[in-house]
């Protein structure tokens with residue numbers, strides 16, 4: 001049985017390996033409310049129909065393709081909402097990112113989006 005067990009270990013060994021982002025339905029639901037209250041007025045109710053840069057769709061994916069979600073979280077949590085940068089709670093930022101993932105077609109899982117995992121996630125499906 002040993003050879004079979006080695007494979008997952010090898011896969012975990014590469015720090016640069018990207019994994020599909022994991023978030024829960026509850027996080028996205030909470031994030032939708034925060035988004036509506038804190039982000040929609042600039043980025044649009046649909047994430048791509050406001051005056052501010054699009055947070056959904058092909059151009060958004062293209063722009064963030066070579067970055068991890070850690071980078072995305074950093075930009076979001078230190079510069080947004082533009083009117084009060086860093087003004088939300090950590091959980092609120094994670095929830096909003098979960099919501100952005102959901103709108104961009106990523107499916108919820110049973111594992112919550114957590115800061116410690118962000119470096120392993122990208123917007124690639």
Ligand code: HEC
Pocket residue numbers: 035038039040041042043052053054055063072075076080081082083088096
């Ligand atoms: C008052 C308007 C306003 C609000 C509110 C706001 N944003 Fe922004 N956001 C902007 C503008 C303008 C930019 C572009 C800034 C720049 O390029 O320097 C931006 C850029 C961003 C970016 C970088 C996008 C990219 O591809 O470069 C992200 C991510 C983002 N906002 C997320 C959010 C989230 C999440 C919220 C809510 C928590 C939010 N923003 C609230 C105006 C706003």
